Amino acid sequence: xxxxxxxxxxxxxxxxxxxxxxxxxxxxxxxxxxxxxxxxxxxxxxxxxxxxxxxxxxxxxxxxxxxxxxxxxxxxxxxxxxxxxxxxxxxxxxxxxxxxxxxxxxxxxxxxxxxxxxxxxxxxxxxxxxxxxxxxxxxxxxxxxxxxxxxxxxxxxxxxxxxxxxxxxxxxxxxxxxxxxxxxxxxxxxxxxxxxxxxxxxxxxxxxxxxxxxxxxxxxxxxxxxxxxxxxxxxxxxxxxxxxxxxxxxxxxxxxxxxxxxxxxxxxxxxxxxxxxxxxxxxxxxxxxxxxxxxxxxxxxxxxxxxxxxxxxxxxxxxxxxxxxxxxxxxxxxxxxxxxxxxxxxxxxxxxxxxxxxxxxxxxxxxxxxxxxxxxxxxxxxxx
Amino acid sequence: xxxxxxxxxxxxxxxxxxxxxxxxxxxxxxxxxxxxxxxxxxxxxxxxxxxxxxxxxxxxxxxxxxxxxxxxxxxxxxxxxxxxxxxxxxxxxxxxxxxxxxxxxxxxxxxxxxxxxxxxxxxxxxxxxxxxxxxxxxxxxxxxxxxxxxxxxxxxxxxxxxxxxxxxxxxxxxxxxxxxxxxxxxxxxxxxxxxxxxxxxxxxxxxxxxxxxxxxxxxxxxxxxxxxxxxxxxxxxxxxxxxxxxxxxxxxxxxxxxxxxxxxxxxxxxxxxxxxxxxxxxxxxxxxxxxxxxxxxxxxxxxxxxxxxxxxxxxxxxxxxxxxxxxxxxxxxxxxxxxxxxxxxxxxxxxxxxxxxxxxxxxxxxxxxxxxxxxxxxxxxxxx
DNA sequence: GCCGCTAAATTCAGAAAATGAACAAACCAC
DNA sequence: GTGGTTTGTTCATTTTCTGAATTTAGCGGC
Numbered sequence: 131x132x133x134x135x136x137x138x139x140x141x142x143x144x145x146x147x148x149x150x151x152x153x154x155x156x157x158x159x160x161x162x163x164x165x166x167x168x169x170x171x172x173x174x175x176x177x178x179x180x181x182x183x184x185x186x187x188x189x190x191x192x193x194x195x196x197x198x199x200x201x202x203x204x205x206x207x208x209x210x211x212x213x214x215x216x217x218x219x220x221x222x223x224x225x226x227x228x229x230x231x232x233x234x235x236x237x238x239x240x241x242x243x244x245x246x247x248x249x250x251x252x253x254x255x256x257x258x259x260x261x262x263x264x265x266x267x268x269x270x271x272x273x274x275x276x277x278x279x280x281x282x283x284x285x286x287x288x289x290x291x292x293x294x295x296x297x298x299x300x301x302x303x304x305x306x307x308x309x310x311x312x313x314x315x316x317x318x319x320x321x322x323x324x325x326x327x328x329x330x331x332x333x334x335x336x337x338x339x340x341x342x343x344x345x346x347x348x349x350x351x352x353x354x355x356x357x358x359x360x361x362x363x364x365x366x367x368x369x370x371x372x373x374x375x376x377x378x379x380x381x382x383x384x385x386x387x388x389x390x391x392x393x394x395x396x397x398x399x400x401x402x403x404x405x406x407x408x409x410x411x412x413x414x415x416x417x418x419x420x421x422x423x424x425x426x427x428x429x430x431x432x433x434x435x436x437x438x439x440x441x442x443x444x445x446x447x448x449x450x451x452x453x454x455x456x457x458x459x460x461x462x463x464x465x466x467x468x469x470x471x472x473x474x475x476x477x478x479x480x481x482x483x484x485x486x487x488x489x490x491x492x493x494x495x496x497x498x499x500x501x502x503x504x505x506x507x508x509x510x511x512x513x514x
Numbered sequence: 515x516x517x518x519x520x521x522x523x524x525x526x527x528x529x530x531x532x533x534x535x536x537x538x539x540x541x542x543x544x545x546x547x548x549x550x551x552x553x554x555x556x557x558x559x560x561x562x563x564x565x566x567x568x569x570x571x572x573x574x575x576x577x578x579x580x581x582x583x584x585x586x587x588x589x590x591x592x593x594x595x596x597x598x599x600x601x602x603x604x605x606x607x608x609x610x611x612x613x614x615x616x617x618x619x620x621x622x623x624x625x626x627x628x629x630x631x632x633x634x635x636x637x638x639x640x641x642x643x644x645x646x647x648x649x650x651x652x653x654x655x656x657x658x659x660x661x662x663x664x665x666x667x668x669x670x671x672x673x674x675x676x677x678x679x680x681x682x683x684x685x686x687x688x689x690x691x692x693x694x695x696x697x698x699x700x701x702x703x704x705x706x707x708x709x710x711x712x713x714x715x716x717x718x719x720x721x722x723x724x725x726x727x728x729x730x731x732x733x734x735x736x737x738x739x740x741x742x743x744x745x746x747x748x749x750x751x752x753x754x755x756x757x758x759x760x761x762x763x764x765x766x767x768x769x770x771x772x773x774x775x776x777x778x779x780x781x782x783x784x785x786x787x788x789x790x791x792x793x794x795x796x797x798x799x800x801x802x803x804x805x806x807x808x809x810x811x812x813x814x815x816x817x818x819x820x821x822x823x824x825x826x827x828x829x830x831x832x833x834x835x836x837x838x839x840x841x842x843x844x845x846x847x848x849x850x851x852x853x854x855x856x857x858x859x860x861x862x863x864x865x866x867x868x869x870x871x872x873x874x875x876x877x878x879x880x881x882x883x884x885x886x887x888x889x890x891x892x893x894x895x896x897x898x
Numbered sequence: 899g900c901c902g903c904t905a906a907a908t909t910c911a912g913a914a915a916a917t918g919a920a921c922a923a924a925c926c927a928c
Numbered sequence: 929g930t931g932g933t934t935t936g937t938t939c940a941t942t943t944t945c946t947g948a949a950t951t952t953a954g955c956g957g958c
Contacts, residue, residue, distance in 0.1 A: 197934025
């Protein structure tokens with residue numbers, strides 16, 4: 131299966147640096163890029179020419195100003211392709227993604243809890259996935275896997291996954307051995323953040339945090355244009371920050387975690403114990419009709435999430451908070467209270483300074499994010 | 515006065531990169547450094563030779579293993595000198611610091627609120643400071659100023675300082691014009707963090723946070739070996755995170771900020787309203803003797819600080835939390851409660867994983883930190 | 899105490915990459 | 929058009945980096 135392996139070492143360190151700068155700061159002209167890399171225009175000219183010839187970069191927009199117009203250089207969406215796999219669903223989706231995050235092929239495979247079996251299933255599903263786009267297969271440059279749990283700093287081993295029942299499973303190595311493709315694994319929320327940085331709304335923002343709102347609450351930070359994983363790979367674990375001191379017990383062993391109040395799962399459970407319907411949207415509708423219990427639940431959840439986001443802003447001063455969600459809505463009571471709580475609990479001089487965006491995403495976020503992890507390593511991981 | 519200006523441009527970008535890597539990751543052998551910079555041992559050999567000849571680097575420890583022993587390369591403390599000035603005290607201290615943070619000369623000057631006057635006072639005090647060590651004066655490579663307030667991302671202008679009554683004051687430019695020395699200004703807590711990274715306990719830790727416990731509570735993060743300033747220069751503002759929802763009003767306009775409960779000033783004020791002595795150490799003594807009011811105050815403050823630190827750990831997963839303090843103690847009730855609260859409010863699997871160290875520092879921290887800011891820019895700021 | 903063994907650091911010719919200055923290209927404003 | 933302005937390219941020169949061989953400095957076994 132090693133015919134899919136692409137030789138990344140063909141790129142010089144300057145070429146890699148250029149890709150890194152573009153992926154971190156967005157498209158720019160040769161002159162700007164040269165300056166920001168500390169190189170001469172002459173050098174940049176040659177590097178850009180080579181990367182365009184290789185099909186990795188391309189010229190996009192032309193910016194007209196005083197003198198000769200400048201031509202923006204950007205990653206060529208067709209320049210490299212990545213496979214992304216999500217282990218959060220059964221069947222597990224496999225996607226083939228280009229450099230813009232467009233999904234050009236899609237497959238599924240059964241989910242297993244046995245790492246060896248997963249590696250085998252992937253290596254069996256890959257030919258089917260790649261058969262749809264043989265041109266992309268030749269430019270395949272990496273494979274990423276998103277899972278729920280903690281991943282070590284090398285993005286190689288799953289340190290702990292409650293969902294999968296794993297502890298210290300070197301999944302990336304197993305898959306790399308079976309497929310011959312450069313493989314990295316990552317926590318689900320971090321994968322989504324990478325995907326938003328490379329493909330989404332956060333393209334040219336160097337510092338931002340993504341909060342993924344789902345049955346659990348995940349979070350990941352980009353700092354200085356790179357994914358910040360923390361010293362033990364645990365950066366962004368806002369779900370278990372104490373938001374209601376002496377609140378309800380959490381499955382983590384503490385009390386009053388954000389997860390027990392504001393996650394979709396918690397909201398649904400609170401609704402259930404109040405004898406209300408278990409759909410988030412139904413709750414929102416009831417709240418808008420004046421149902422006191424629904425209002426109470428959504429208000430409590432929204433304030434909790436808003437307070438956590440306020441802490442995030444106070445602590446890290448990001449340029450953007452991006453809340454992604456598959457289910458649910460942020461245009462009702464929950465979203466309004468969340469925004470109000472966030473505004474009310476940051477320093478007044480910072481209130482309104484940090485945009486909080488919410489974004490509805492489809493069910494392929496995790497797989498697309500996993501592909502993003504591979505792309506991020508292709509771009510950033512190559513030269514530290 | 516430009517005879518003090520040192521030409522940094524004499525260093526090639528590889529030389530600067532080497533200094534940066536050493537300052538971020540601590541001393542290492544040539545072979546390790548070559549690998550981590552992606553260079554050949556041959557290239558490293560030459561670069562190291564040149565920097566040693568320039569007096570910027572030096573060989574320190576010899577590590578014996580299998581084969582030829584490796585020799586660690588480290589910054590030469592005598593390789594560059596920096597001036598640091600603190601605008602937090604009156605009179606304002608000026609220190610001349612070497613690359614190890616050793617203060618080799620010290621002066622004071624009167625404090626003013628007029629930026630022009632400050633620049634003039636500095637340019638007048640400098641010759642006195644440098645006269646004590648003419649050898650160091652020749653190697654002077656930068657000047658840093660620490661102040662209480664917000665500083666812009668270029669470390670050039672003070673965006674806002676309540677203490678000094680400033681708004682958008684381009685202090686660094688003024689000082690640079692008067693003295694001819696490369697000048698940077700910085701927030702007090704961030705300056706302390708830089709100083710601990712370059713000179714202190716956090717030398718070879720890439721990700722850590724410093725909490726400065728004083729009349730106010732400051733905080734700054736190092737991420738990826740570099741000071742993280744945040745998108746508006748506000749990263750680390752933990753003092754105004756809401757720790758007691760609907761708590762006492764804070765001077766910032768919100769309620770229940772950490773600052774209103776756990777700062778030295780807040781503790782003293784709470785003691786005052788309870789009719790107790792106003793010294794922190796006295797409170798600790800009383801608490802140990804069973805004084806209920808003293809216990810209550812210290813317990814409340816300690817839990818609040820501990821909770822904020824737990825959030826910090828959950829959000830950013832740093833490799834170290836370093837609490838610096840000039841006054842006060844952390845070996846009594848306050849410190850114990852703080853540690854317990856911090857442990858109790860992080861994910862159980864992370865509890866105990868993040869060391870929390872407390873460190874008593876002398877009154878020159880701010881000035882030394884300011885010198886560190888200059889050194890940090892000399893090392894890191896040169897090539898982004 | 900000598901002989902391999904290992905790994906760090908150095909040397910040096912050849913290869914690779916970056917520079918600088920001059921130049922071509924593309925647009926705006928008048 | 930024509931002058932002004934800024935981007936991007938070309939190419940000989942200079943700087944920097946690499947690769948392989950070599951030297952250096954200790955370790956361990958006998």
